[in-house]
Amino acid sequence: TEFDIVKFSEEITEDMQLISKQNQQIIYQHTGTSATVNLDQSLLRNAIINLISNAIKYSGENTFIEFNTEITPALVTVCIKDNGIGIPKEDQKHLFEAFFRAHNTGTIPGTGLGLNIVSRYIKLMDGQVKFTSNVNQGTSFTLSFPKQP
Numbered sequence: 001t002e003f004d005i006v007k008f009s010e011e012i013t014e015d016m017q018l019i020s021k022q023n024q025q026i027i028y029q030h031t032g033t034s035a036t037v038n039l040d041q042s043l044l045r046n047a048i049i050n051l052i053s054n055a056i057k058y059s060g061e062n063t064f065i066e067f068n069t070e071i072t073p074a075l076v077t078v079c080i081k082d083n084g085i086g087i088p089k090e091d092q093k094h095l096f097e098a099f100f101r102a103h104n105t106g107t108i109p110g111t112g113l114g115l116n117i118v119s120r121y122i123k124l125m126d127g128q129v130k131f132t133s134n135v136n137q138g139t140s141f142t143l144s145f146p147k148q149p
């Protein structure tokens with residue numbers, strides 16, 4: 001069903017801001033002429049919450065997290081970017097495997113299931129997920145979906 005991705009994303013941002021660390025700022029921005037999308041709202045919400053939770057968990061206090069949505073005639077794009085611990089290159093190819101955790105997580109808790117679930121939800125929505133990451137610099141995840149008429 002159709003919904004307004006800006007209103008939807010602003011609500012998520014507000015909720016996630018409440019569970020962020022001290023002085024972690026989540027900055028949401030939308031670009032594109034329209035704001036109406038036709039996607040599974042609960043799958044998309046769950047995927048975004050998973051990615052923002054990771055961004056919060058794997059970055060420090062006094063950092064910012066960028067959350068962007070974009071609508072073009074062909075695509076809906078969602079991007080979540082942090083300035084956190086990053087993911088070592090040799091771990092990146094395993095990232096979507098169930099129970100996989102990178103080697104630089106130290107004492108940060110987790111089960112390694114979040115991204116596996118995200119990737120399955122994105123597939124159910126006919127979308128794609130891509131990421132880039134550099135250790136001690138940060139990580140960004142980009143989701144893209146065909147724009148339904």
Ligand code: ATP
Pocket residue numbers: 054055058082084085086087095100101102103104105109110111112113114115116139
């Ligand atoms: P949970 O099941 O609670 O989400 P998790 O966060 O460990 O546990 P995933 O969300 O699946 O599991 O992430 C898998 C691994 O990928 C993490 O353990 C971490 O090593 C790495 N990772 C994921 N997102 C980030 C990020 N934004 N910055 C740095 N590392 C990340």
Ligand code: MG
Pocket residue numbers: 050053054110114115
């Ligand atoms: Mg996680």
